[in-house]
Amino acid sequence: MIKIVGLGPGSNEDLTLKSINVMKNANNLYLRTYKHPNVEYIKSLGINFTTFDDLYEEGESFDEVYETIADKIVNLKDVVYAVPGHPLVAEKSVQLIIEKAEKQNIEVEIVPALSFIDAVINAMKADPVEGLKIIDGLQLDTQVPDTRVGNIITQVYSRLVASEIKLKLMEYYDDDVEVYLIRAAGVEGEEKIERMPLYEIDRVSWVDYLTSLYIPPVKSKSKYDFKDLLDVMEKLRGEDGCPWDREQTHESLKRYLIEEAYEVIDAIDKDDMDNLCEELGDVLLQIVFHSQIAKEFGEFSISEVITGITDKMIKRHPHVFGEDVCKNSDEVLKNWEERKREEKNLKTYTEALKSIPSSLPALMRSYKVQEKAAEVGFDWDKVEDAVNKIYEELKELLEVYKTNENGKIIEEMGDLLFAVVNVARFLDINPEFALTKTAEKFITRFEYIEKTAIKNGIKMEEMTLEEMDMLWNEAKNQ
Structure with missing residues (x-):
C-alpha cells in the first residue's frame, strides 16, 4: 500500500497525530522536499526519511520531476510519501501517483492535513463560499483568474517567477490593484503578509517557496473579460x-x-x-x-x-488534432472542403454551389462559385482563355446595348463581370479588394483635380472634361 501524508502548511501544531504515527511506523518514508518548516520537527522525532530534492536539480521541468517521483513511489509499492499541505491540494506528484497506482491495482491511502489554502483563508479572513479560485502560478496560460472572486495564486517561489506571474495577471487586472503577498501562512513566527499594488510583487526580497498571492474580488474595473x-x-x-x-x-x-x-x-x-x-x-x-x-x-x-x-x-484540422497528415496548405484546404461537404450533407456539387450564401457581395460569391466549379474540372485550361472570354462578353454587351433592351443589357453586363472575376481568380487576385483599391485610387486622383481647381480659383462645375482629364493625367504621375 502507498500512504500519502500531508505535512500541513508549516506549523508542527497542525500535524495530525495520525500523520506522525504513519511516518514513525513507515519502513520507507519519502518526502517530496526538505524545504518545509515541519521537516526539522519530523527529524527531531527520530524519524528517518529520504527526500527527492536532488531530482529538482537534475530535472529539466517540474513536470519531469513529478513524473519521476511518481514512478519511484509506485515502483516501491509499500511506501509512505509525505508532501507539504494537504496531499490533494496543488500536489501534481500525488495526482500522478494515484493515476499510476490505479493502473497497477495498488491501494493508495490519503492521510489528510490542513492545506495552505486553509491557512491563507484564515490569514485573509476570506469566506470561500463567496467565491474563491485556486490557480497554479506556473499554469496561468491555461488557468484563468476570475476577477469577480478572490484568487489564490500558488507557486510564487522566487522573484523571477513573481515577475512572470505579475505580467500575466496584468492582462486581467489593473497594474495597481491591491493584492496580498503571503509567506508561511499559519506558521507562528514566520508568517508574513504584506499588502501592495500588483506591480510591486516582484520587488519583495523575502519571496520563497512558502509564498502565495491573494487577490481580493475587484469591485471597480477598467479591464473587462x-x-x-x-x-x-x-x-x-x-x-x-x-x-x-x-x-x-x-x-x-x-x-x-x-x-x-x-x-x-x-x-x-x-x-x-x-x-x-x-x-x-x-x-x-x-x-x-x-x-x-x-x-x-x-x-x-x-x-x-x-x-x-x-x-x-x-x-476540420485532423492533421493538428488527429492523425491525418497534410504536407502543404493546398492539402489542408482540400481536406477542409471535403469535411465541410460531409458536415453540411452536400451530396452533389450543385448543392455545394447553392450553399454559397446569396447575401455575399456579388464579386465574392462569383469567385467562390467559380472555385467550386473548378474542383470538378469545369474551368479554362489557361488564363488566356479566360481573358478571351472577357472580349467575347464585352462584344455581346455592346451588341445588346444597341437594342435598348434593359433586361438583356443587365444580363450581358453580369456575364462580363463574371468573366472578369474569372480572370482575377486565375491570377489569384481577390476582385473585391482589387476593385476597392481602384475606387480609392479614383478618389485620390479626383481629390487632386478638386484641390488644383480650388488652388487656381476655378469651380469644378465650370471646368471642361478636357481640363479635368489633363489634371487627371497629372494625378496619375504623382
Whole structure:
C-alpha cells in the first residue's frame, strides 16, 4: 500500500497525530522536499526519511520531476510519501501517483492535513463560499483568474517567477490593484503578509517557496473579460435596459454586422492596429447581441456558438488534432472542403454551389462559385482563355446595348463581370479588394483635380472634361 501524508502548511501544531504515527511506523518514508518548516520537527522525532530534492536539480521541468517521483513511489509499492499541505491540494506528484497506482491495482491511502489554502483563508479572513479560485502560478496560460472572486495564486517561489506571474495577471487586472503577498501562512513566527499594488510583487526580497498571492474580488474595473461583456448585454436587453437595444431583432441588426465587418477590413487596409482592436470589439458586440436575443427566445446561447465553432475547427484540422497528415496548405484546404461537404450533407456539387450564401457581395460569391466549379474540372485550361472570354462578353454587351433592351443589357453586363472575376481568380487576385483599391485610387486622383481647381480659383462645375482629364493625367504621375 502507498500512504500519502500531508505535512500541513508549516506549523508542527497542525500535524495530525495520525500523520506522525504513519511516518514513525513507515519502513520507507519519502518526502517530496526538505524545504518545509515541519521537516526539522519530523527529524527531531527520530524519524528517518529520504527526500527527492536532488531530482529538482537534475530535472529539466517540474513536470519531469513529478513524473519521476511518481514512478519511484509506485515502483516501491509499500511506501509512505509525505508532501507539504494537504496531499490533494496543488500536489501534481500525488495526482500522478494515484493515476499510476490505479493502473497497477495498488491501494493508495490519503492521510489528510490542513492545506495552505486553509491557512491563507484564515490569514485573509476570506469566506470561500463567496467565491474563491485556486490557480497554479506556473499554469496561468491555461488557468484563468476570475476577477469577480478572490484568487489564490500558488507557486510564487522566487522573484523571477513573481515577475512572470505579475505580467500575466496584468492582462486581467489593473497594474495597481491591491493584492496580498503571503509567506508561511499559519506558521507562528514566520508568517508574513504584506499588502501592495500588483506591480510591486516582484520587488519583495523575502519571496520563497512558502509564498502565495491573494487577490481580493475587484469591485471597480477598467479591464473587462468576456463574461463582463455578456453581463452588459444582458442588462441592456433587460427590463430596465436601453429601449433601443431591447427593440432590436436578428433582422434589424443585419446591417450593423455588415458595416462593422467592413470597418474591420478598412482598419486592416490602413494598417491601423488601434482601430482594428476597436472594430473587432464592435464585431464581437454583434455576435454577443445576436446570441443574447437567441438566448431570450430559446434558440441558442453564446456557449453553443463557441462550442460549435471550436468543434468545427477541431474536426476540420485532423492533421493538428488527429492523425491525418497534410504536407502543404493546398492539402489542408482540400481536406477542409471535403469535411465541410460531409458536415453540411452536400451530396452533389450543385448543392455545394447553392450553399454559397446569396447575401455575399456579388464579386465574392462569383469567385467562390467559380472555385467550386473548378474542383470538378469545369474551368479554362489557361488564363488566356479566360481573358478571351472577357472580349467575347464585352462584344455581346455592346451588341445588346444597341437594342435598348434593359433586361438583356443587365444580363450581358453580369456575364462580363463574371468573366472578369474569372480572370482575377486565375491570377489569384481577390476582385473585391482589387476593385476597392481602384475606387480609392479614383478618389485620390479626383481629390487632386478638386484641390488644383480650388488652388487656381476655378469651380469644378465650370471646368471642361478636357481640363479635368489633363489634371487627371497629372494625378496619375504623382
